Amino acid sequence: MANLIRRGRIESGNWPRLDADGLTALATQKQGERDSPAGVLIPFELWRSKHDLCATLGTEVGVLIGDDDDLTEVAAHLPHAGLIAVHFPRFTNGCGYSIARLLRGRYGYQGELRAVGDIMRDQLFYLGRVGFDAFELRDDQDCEHALNAFSDFTHPYQASSDEPVPLFRRRVG
């Protein structure tokens, strides 16, 4: 089922999350036998310790981070990360919004930033603002309908990752 929005487009394909065993299993499969997923998500600590192995998987790798990961550690490894996924355990847990804002604003991360977990249409406007450009929606969400969410508001007041200059600096006159 198509549940991934990447840079404004709907894509299909689930990106499985790998733990240490899953990572070893995928890595040891023979090239030809691989039933390769479009990509995989690997938790930050695992990815950091098995960085070289991850690079041999022959599929896209996203680094999965959560509320408890130390962002300064993550930041130190940013140059090696092509894709970062931030996990939202529940949509009412908004910690990931600040993580995104910091990755983009403070640490200058420019690669793909994907919101995963309990993601639904009604968060997309805010998620897009703080710097996410990819969204793995919950299975029950209608992706087509969800695309409208990005235009819910025309002139938000605040500065954020999508618009670093707050409205008040563009409004005077």
Added chain:
Amino acid sequence: MYVYDSIDQRVVDERVAQFRDQTARHLAGRLSEDDFRPLRLQNGLYIQRHAPMLRVAIPYGMLNSAQLRKLAFIARVYDRGYGHFSTRQNIQFNWPELARVPDILAELASVQMHAIQTSGNCIRNITSDHFAGIAPDEIVNPLTWAEILRQWSTLHPEFAFLPRKFKIAINGATADRAAIQVHDIGLQAVQADDGAIGFKVLVGGGLGRTPIIGQVLREYLPWQHLLSYLDAILRVYNRFGRRDNLYRSRIKIQLKEQGLERFLAEVEQEWSWSKDGPNTLTEAEVQRVASRFTQPAYRNLPASCEALQVQLVQDRSFAAWHRRNVHPHRVPGYAAVTLSLKMTGVPPGDATAEQMDAIAGLAERYSFGEARVTHEQNIVLADVEQAALHELWQEARGLGLATPNIGLLTNIIACPGGDFCSLANARSIPVAEDIQRRFDDLDYLFDIGELDLNISGCMNSCGHHHVGHIGILGVDKHGSEFYQVSIGGAQGEQASLGKVIGPSFGAQDVGAAVERLIACYLEHRDSDAERFIDTVRRLGIEPFKEYVYGKSHSSRTHRERQLASA
């Protein structure tokens, strides 16, 4: 009154459209109750005991007459003909129908109002001093800053799903009428020696289950940094505030667990990268916001009005009202007036549609078409000519809005309690009414003097019982309603939290307990000038405790003794 420009208007219009879509999806079964709940809460919509409850924002308490009429209209058409003004400068409607709430929001948007972030785990309605802009003791007019904060907090993309609700209050006078010490962030506008404006920043205050007085995070924050600094505090809270335990999720707990020093270090660290960035406020923006406020066209009047002096001598009832409900104004010849929503027999803070319409009329005729809502659940007409006070008083009296009890015992702050609120342990309204009846005698009430009595129906403390000179809290004992009584709380610069005097009382005994507290005070006060709270501070709670629970003669009420000796 801040007047929207086309962008402000568009924000609220688009919010209505967004909520209309969400409601439609919910009603069509495509958005589950669990998913819908946080979304509707961010539009002030609760599902209460009897029906939904809609909380509408009145930013920093300011209303114009068109808005008041709209609220009256909503009360009449979508509700049961009345509304309840809350302790956070909001108004609540208790009986709206879910499917019609988007229409109500559209009605509100048509008069530049909304219900954005009046509930939910986000930045709530910014509150301020109800005498902002007119108080003689004002150092900085907080209204411009409150509006700047309103815009900054409205639909802030990063802070819509915080660990818990987040309340910000701002004050600009020497007296603190915004209760900044019991807010998640309290801002005191100050002026440096060179005239530059800045803010003293308090953090981690709050009532509720764990009442705490806020701590000073920064003595002086230059105004330019207001938004980036608040962003930094909120970001530290959003990242490290606790989400594992509802009761430990407020910023005050984070502060308590980390200690002020570590918390401050984190904020400073966070602030270091965003400070001096694009979020730095500009002179032009401050000017722009300030210039969008309507300015009352004050007349040149003498400081003291002779006609008023005569009326005060001739009319004793008017003089009593003037003493309690009329407040000084920085402009000569003007005064501010509190219309009391605390008439005995009416739930505190309730106003009927007819009263709201009438208040709109009074505002137009006497106060440049504007009114303010106070956190004590009354309405203020802020700019009344002194010569018109007597006439205004007569009109207000006819409307049941002239009870001369501001600052006195019967000006009870009370939450809706068990009659409406599904979280309540006990009812607040009948207790308030019982107490008001016991102190209905005006001479007696005036003799008792200044006293704040606050009632909450449960630990959530919407009635701010912790900071009442007398605080009453509804508790549940084996499934029946009981009330815990505390004394010694206070709001304002000398904020303090009340102490519980002893075992709780059944509903029928609370009123008598309050009477005994008052009798004890009257017996012990060293002069008329010593207020109840002063006596409690001087003597501690022991004498009161004894008086209330003791079996001796002293447990008879003042009234009983008066009767006995008569």
